Amino acid sequence: MQFNWSSGRDWAVSFLALLALALPFMPIPGDHETRMYVRYHTRGAAPHAFSTDTLHSICTVMARALAYNDPKTGQYTRISCGR
Numbered sequence: 001m002q003f004n005w006s007s008g009r010d011w012a013v014s015f016l017a018l019l020a021l022a023l024p025f026m027p028i029p030g031d032h033e034t035r036m037y038v039r040y041h042t043r044g045a046a047p048h049a050f051s052t053d054t055l056h057s058i059c060t061v062m063a064r065a066l067a068y069n070d071p072k073t074g075q076y077t078r079i080s081c082g083r
Helices: 005-025 056-065
Strands: 033-041 048-055 068-070 075-082
Touching: 033 056, 048 056, 056 075
Parallel strands: none
Antiparallel strands: 033 048, 033 075, 068 075
């Protein structure tokens, strides 16, 4: 019986890709629930705000990834994480 090395590499790459995709859904030890406050303003509308409960790690990632402020138009998105 002959072992095909490219097949083994394909399996390893597939496993690592699936693991990377599953990583955001795995619980992080020490993570806790927190209140996420979202404020945003779009052109031609009044500022809006809402809040929701989520994990602190998710809130932190979203706060950094979605931070936006345009001084020319006054549009913004702000996310803050509270306890």
